[in-house]
Structure formats: C-alpha cells, structure tokens
Amino acid sequence: MNLCCLIFLILCYAKQGRTEDAIEADNGPLTTRIPGSDWEDNLDPLVAEAPTVAPDGLETDVSTPGQKDGSSEEDLDTLCDGELTSQQIKRAVGNGIMKLGFSYLESLKPSPELPNVIISPISLSVALSQLMLGATNETEELLLQHLQADELPCYHTALSTLLHNFQKKSLAIASRIYLQTGFEPKPEFMEDSLKLYDSEPATLSTVDEVNEWVKNATKGHISKFLASLPGNTVMMLINAMHFKGEWLNRFDPKFTSNELFYMDENKIVNVDMMLGVKYPLSVFTHLELDAQVARFPFKSDRSLLLVMPTSGKVNMSAIIAKLNISDVYTRFPRERNMQVKLPKFKLEFNQDLKDAMKGMGLGMLFGKPNLGRISDGTLFVSNVQHMTSVEINEEGAEAAAATSVVISRSNLSFTVNQPFFFAIMDDSSQTPLFMGVITNPNPGASTIVTSPGNPDEKGFSDDKSFDVPPK
Known part of the structure; x- marks a missing residue:
C-alpha cells in the first residue's frame, strides 16, 4: 500500500495561568459553551462523542472547507474581487506553500x-493559517x-478552496480544535475555523483520546x-492528512532486488530497489542546480x-535559490522509455x-505573540509537533522519492541510488x-564504510562520458 500520513500540532498555553473562569470550571462538566455563538447549541453533542473519526471517514466527501457560501474553484476570482484569475490565485497560494516548505527544510537539515x-x-500552512485567524x-x-500571503487577496478563502479541491483527488484532511475545560475562545475565531478549515471543537480530556483520533x-x-x-x-490545533497515490505506471514486484544506495562518497547502504525495464519517464538536466530532475506521475493529477x-549531496540553499517550480513544469520533455531504478x-x-x-x-510565537482574536488572556504557542509516515512501493508512492542518475549512450537509464x-x-x-530530503532510505540497516577510489567500485558503467559519479 502506498500512503503517507501527516500530523501537525500546535499547543497554546495561558502564559500567566488560566483565567479565573477557567479555574472555577475545573470541577465542572466536560463541556465548553461559548455564550452567544452560532455553534453553542452544537458543541455539547460534539464533545459528548469520543473525538474520533470513523476508519473510513476520511474517504467520504466531507463538508467542504470554506465552501459554506457555495463557492467553488471556478468562481474564486469573483469571490476575491481582484485582478487575479482563479488559476493565478491557486498558483500564488501554491508558491507560498512551496516557499514555506523550503524554509522548514532549510532549518531541518539532514544529519x-x-x-x-x-x-x-x-x-x-493550514496550521499556521488557522493560528493566524486568532x-x-x-x-x-x-x-x-x-x-x-501579505499581498494575496482573500487568502483564507483561497486556501480553503484549494483544500476542498485537494480532497476530491486522493488527499484526505481532518482537522480539530481541542479545548481545555473552562477555556472560552472568542466565538468569531471558532466560527471562522469551522467555516474555513472544517475544524470541529472538542473537549481536551486525555492524551489517549487525542491519540485515538489521530490513529x-x-x-x-x-x-x-x-x-x-x-x-x-x-487549546490544541491539530490536523491530519492522508494521501494514497497510485503510479500511472507501476513497477513489477518480480524485478525488485537488493542493491546499493550511496549515502556519500564513503558510506553505502543496501536497499530494496524497484526496477522498471522500459519505464516511461520525463527527465532533464538542470544546469543551474547541477542536478537531474524527473517527474513520476500518479493518477489524479499528482506527481x-x-x-x-x-554531487551526491543535497544543498537546500542552492535548491531554494535556483529551483523555480513553474519553470520546471514547462521544461519537462516528453516521456521516454528507459530503465528506471527507484528505492522501495x-x-x-x-x-x-x-x-x-x-x-x-517565528520565535515570537513562542514568546509574547498577540493572539487577541482567540482570547483576551495572555496566550503563547508552546509546542509544534510534526509527524509523517512515508511509504514507496511498486504500486505507488507517498511523500518520498529518490534519485541518482546514470545516462549512457547505449542504455538510457535513471537510477536512484544517492541522496535526493x-x-x-x-x-x-x-x-x-x-516534500523532503532523503539521504538514507534504509536507516535501520548497517552502513558500509568504503574508501574513496575508482568510480567503477560504485556501480557506474565504463562509458565515463555520460556517467555522473558522486564527487
């Protein structure tokens, strides 16, 4: 099964202690009512239920984030009432999400x-955007x-519309706001979170209850x-995303075998390598990055x-500075049949x-942020937890890939056997x-330390004119 699971968590503390109302409510019932809010009458039933999602619940057509007004992708340009078209707005939001991801990867360098x-x-982006509502x-x-998003019109509407369209194409999204008993956030924040991000309220009682929802x-x-x-x-803002992507062109399991992956010039590790003998692939050389760029299509308009x-090393600073996604999409050539090897x-x-x-x-969030739209009390973000589970196999992939290229005159090939x-x-x-950076697809296995030597020892062909061995 090819799937990727993701959880993102934000914890908000009352820095100066909980409010008097919250303290008084410690011995009260496990419910939180917001007087005068539109969702007041619906909260008690939600809290009374165990805050879990049915095992197949994420596969159903859940209520559409941000679409309560009947909006759709097609009329996004009208809703935003600006000069940009729906497609331009989508690309602008996507570009912002890409840059945010690059910033995280730059800070979370492999070691x-x-x-x-x-x-x-x-x-x-969803978690920070929801926090931004407050x-x-x-x-x-x-x-x-x-x-x-500082120059993007109707950012929240655009993002929630994008999420709605993602859910139509194999990306399941679940969101929830857990509230400590007695803590009363402002109604407008709760209403906007529900309307834009489908974030349902529930009482925070035990960790086991949260873990069951995540599971x-x-x-x-x-x-x-x-x-x-x-x-x-x-308060806890939490979302979970589950993606299952099926290759447009699958790999045959009978060709999968154990091969070497070159972590760097001195360390190698054994991995299960999938093989496509005549695999249709679009690949080109990115001269500015000194890298090979390939695109493996999934079904449902995903890649x-x-x-x-x-070089055998992933320099995120160089990728951030030189990789233009829109440009990359225009440069992909027509697919050609070639031998392809991809780690499983x-x-x-x-x-x-x-x-x-x-x-x-973003250190301000953990110090003295102004979250006055959530509550008049003093709040700050205490913890942001992120967890992913990624699998790639013969049927499909999830949040991972690999890449190492050897192109020969006599046998065009694309071999993923070094960091990518x-x-x-x-x-x-x-x-x-x-997105991510993979330097060892099999971290549980013992690594082999080698001495620098002949490139032939690393499995490259004799035709050095087209080989690109690790430096």
Missing part, C-alpha cells in the same frame, strides 16, 4: 542522527509574511502521537518530483519544530503536498 527529513508544507497586529503581519484519522499508521501534555495547555544533485522503503519522521521555527524567524530532494505535487496548482 547523521536525522538522515531523512520529510514534511507536509500544506499541513504546516492573531493581530505584528503577530498577524509576521504570519502573513511567512505564509507569503483513526491516519488509518492506524500513527498510533501514539503524544506521550503527554503540559498542565497549562488550554512525484525528484531532484538529484550530481517506508520511513517515519517525528519532530518538534519549535527550534526550526525560531531559526526561521523530493516533492509530491498537485500538478494543477503546483502545490507541494509533501
């Missing part, structure tokens, strides 16, 4: 302890800047997301984009993003759903 970094830029003044401006929302692939919660947690630098693997990534976000310039950058793309909006 021997963390050889693979895998994130979901769309999930990160931000004011300099905090709102900071989030607008990092989301690349069901991710089809069982993330069973224990949280170990504990700090005592002064008052796996691979960037494999010829399953990886997990679980990281607290607090330090990374501070490095990106990848992105799972929505082709229409050019939005990255998942």
